[in-house]
Amino acid sequence: MPNFSLADSVFQRAAEAFPTPFHLYDEQGIRNNARALNQAFAWCKDFEEYFAVKALPNPTVLRILKEEGCGVDCSSRTELMLAEACGFSGRDIMFSANAMPDDEFTYARQLGAFVNLDDVTHIDILKENGGIPKTVCCRYNPGGDFSISGTIMGNPGEAKYGFTYAQLEEGLMKLKELGAEEFGLHAFLSSNTITNDYYPTLARLLFEAGKKLSALTGLKLAFINLSGGVGIPYRPDQEKTDIMQVGEGVRKAYEEIFPEGGVAIKTELGRWMTGPNGWLVTHATHHKDTYRHYIGLDACAVNLMRPAMYEAYHHITVCGKRDWPCDHVYDVTGSLCENNDKFAINRSLPEINEGNLVVIHDTGAHGHAMGYNYNGRLRSAEVLYTTDGQYKLIRRAETPRDYFATLDMDDAFGKMKL
Numbered sequence: 001m002p003n004f005s006l007a008d009s010v011f012q013r014a015a016e017a018f019p020t021p022f023h024l025y026d027e028q029g030i031r032n033n034a035r036a037l038n039q040a041f042a043w044c045k046d047f048e049e050y051f052a053v054k055a056l057p058n059p060t061v062l063r064i065l066k067e068e069g070c071g072v073d074c075s076s077r078t079e080l081m082l083a084e085a086c087g088f089s090g091r092d093i094m095f096s097a098n099a100m101p102d103d104e105f106t107y108a109r110q111l112g113a114f115v116n117l118d119d120v121t122h123i124d125i126l127k128e129n130g131g132i133p134k135t136v137c138c139r140y141n142p143g144g145d146f147s148i149s150g151t152i153m154g155n156p157g158e159a160k161y162g163f164t165y166a167q168l169e170e171g172l173m174k175l176k177e178l179g180a181e182e183f184g185l186h187a188f189l190s191s192n193t194i195t196n197d198y199y200p201t202l203a204r205l206l207f208e209a210g211k212k213l214s215a216l217t218g219l220k221l222a223f224i225n226l227s228g229g230v231g232i233p234y235r236p237d238q239e240k241t242d243i244m245q246v247g248e249g250v251r252k253a254y255e256e257i258f259p260e261g262g263v264a265i266k267t268e269l270g271r272w273m274t275g276p277n278g279w280l281v282t283h284a285t286h287h288k289d290t291y292r293h294y295i296g297l298d299a300c301a302v303n304l305m306r307p308a309m310y311e312a313y314h315h316i317t318v319c320g321k322r323d324w325p326c327d328h329v330y331d332v333t334g335s336l337c338e339n340n341d342k343f344a345i346n347r348s349l350p351e352i353n354e355g356n357l358v359v360i361h362d363t364g365a366h367g368h369a370m371g372y373n374y375n376g377r378l379r380s381a382e383v384l385y386t387t388d389g390q391y392k393l394i395r396r397a398e399t400p401r402d403y404f405a406t407l408d409m410d411d412a413f414g415k416m417k418l
Contacts, residue, residue, distance in 0.1 A: 001236045002315035002361040003276040005029060006385070011281050011319055011359050014383055017391050020357075021282040021299035022381040023368045025056075025394075027064060029277035030364075031387070034068035037269065040247030044254070046264035050094040052228055053079045055270025055365035056278070058382055060394040062086045065273070073268040074113070077104045084111060094225070094268065096139070096186075097122055098161065105129040116186050116225070120167040123174055135222050136175055137184035138163055140209060146189040154190035161188065165209065172217045182220035184266070185210040192231030192271060194241050199226055200249030203265075207257040223264035226250070230272045234313050234362050241272065271365040278364020280304050280314075280380075284356045293330050295352045300334025301341045302377040304363055305370040308340040316344055319357040324350035332358075336375050368395075373403060 006026060014024050034049065041047040050073040051065045057079065062072060063086050071092035072083045083093050093113035097105065102125055108115055109130025116137040117123065126132060141162025146154040156162070163171060172183060185206050190198060206224045214221040233240050250265065280303055286296030306312040316332060318324075326348040334341040343360055352358065371379040378398035383391055407413045 001233050001238060001240070003029070006279070008317075008319040008322065008359075010385060011279065012357060014385065014391055015281055015283075015357055018381060018383055018393065019397070021280060021297070021303050022383050022397070023303070023363055024279050024281050024383050024385055025058075025061065025274070025364055026277040026385050028387045030061065030064055030274055031068055033273050033277070034065055034070055036243050037247075037267070037273070038069060040243045041250070041265060041267075043247070043251050044265045045261070046223070048092075048264075048266050049273070050092075050225075050266060050268045051273055052268050052270030053082065054369060056274045056367075057082055057369055058394055059086050060384055060392070061274065062088075066092075070273075073270075074108075075100075077101070077107055080104070080107055080111060080113070094137070094266070096268075102129045109133065114184065116184070117163075117171070118161055120163055120171045120174075123171055123178070127178060132175060132178040132180055134179070134181045135184065136180050137186050137223075137225060138168055138171060140165070140168060140185055140187045140206065142187070142189070142205065142209075156187075156189050168209075168213060169216060172213055172219055176217055176219055180219065182222040183213075183217075184223040184225055185213070185221070186225035186227055188227035188229055188268075190229050193229055194231045194233055194238055196242050196245045196249065198229055199246045200253055202226055202229070203250045204253040204257070207253060207263075210263070211257060221263055223266050225266040225268065227268045228270055228272075230267075230269055232271055232275045232362060234315065236315060243272075273365070275362050275365035278362070278367055280360040280363045280367065282358050282360065284352050284354055284358055287352070287354055292346075293328065295330045295332050295349075295358075297332065297334055297343070297358060299343075299360070299380070300336045300377055301338065302334070302336070302371055302374065303380045304343065304360060304367050305372070306366060307343050308338070309370075314343060314363065315361040316347065316349060317359050317361070318350050318352055319359060321350040321356070326350055328352070336377065338374070373398075376403060378403060 050071040052073045073094045074080045090112035095108035095113045096116040097118045106129045118139050139162040143157040210221045282297045282299035288294040301308040328351050332344040381397040382395035384394045
């Protein structure tokens with residue numbers, strides 16, 4: 001169920017120190033997740049988590065994860081720049097290509113990063129932009145449906161990512177001719193799964209494919225990258241993934257297929273690492289009664305896009321009213337000129353009054369990161385709740401000056417009082 005590890009008083013003190021809305025992150029919770037993941041895969045001598053930067057691209061958070069032994073997974077030049085600025089280099093960076101500009105391959109190679117190719121045509125692009133390294137990774141798309149115990153978990157055949165198996169055979173042979181000596185194999189086949197069987201099932205598929213491809217091509221299988229996909233329980237009736245059981249399931253498949261060992265394991269978790277350890281803190285500002293009962297917040301989809309984009313559920317609590325009966329039904333909205341700017345629809349909640357402090361749970365991944373500036377709304381601050389109980393501003397809120405900064409070629413904006 002959603003993370004209730006922080007007391008209401010933590011959010012209330014934060015709101016006294018910083019104007020709402022803002023995202024609050026729990027440093028200890030993030031560190032605990034990193035340590036639990038490393039413990040779950042401690043059986044693998046060469047395990048490394050590559051945190052998906054896209055989930056929470058904040059340098060303070062990235063440095064925390066670096067201290068906990070994590071690398072980073074980057075998917076753009078600016079994410080690579082952020083990683084470099086935070087002290088990541090070489091094999092602690094995974095660059096996952098996906099229709100990237102050619103120069104981004106060059107930059108990744110300059111940093112010494114692992115390059116994870118998304119398509120057979122990327123081989124020639126990499127050759128001309130940074131060169132073929134001795135170790136290269138390829139993303140596998142097996143096509144069709146991906147199922148666990150008869151339940152369809154994803155539809156890889158409809159996804160834009162990855163090589164077909166035939167393309168892997170062709171591509172790895174070409175990479176070998178161009179100087180590659182070993183390869184990694186990667187796949188992402190389902191998003192936000194909370195079943196403990198996802199990683200073990202995916203691992204077996206990748207282990208078998210990797211071993212077969214190694215025998216066929218003569219290239220050494222250096223590592224298997226299980227990517228992301230391990231999810232979190234957004235709803236109160238959902239159970240948390242047992243990461244120790246997940247690691248044990250992968251170990252069993254590993255020892256069966258690679259009894260001699262020698263193949264590293266890598267992951268690229270984002271949501272699981274930081275998602276439950278973030279909250280959007282906001283105030284109720286309006287109360288409207290028409291055909292429904294509406295509560296308007298000082299936050300909007302600019303601050304958390306997932307409900308508007310995916311109709312995603314995020315749990316909502318009202319500070320000081322956790323134990324109150326949920327006997328009012330509201331649509332909880334933001335201020336955008338878009339009818340989908342709703343954090344909840346027909347949600348049973350305690351009575352909410354203007355001025356109440358409202359907390360939206362599980363925003364620590366793909367929350368602030370997906371922010372945008374529609375309607376000229378400005379993205380919010382990010383605050384870290386530190387291990388010693390202090391509050392640290394780790395990203396300031398945007399200002400109108402930030403919003404108009406890219407119009408600096410227009411004389412009118414040079415005269416504005418911002």
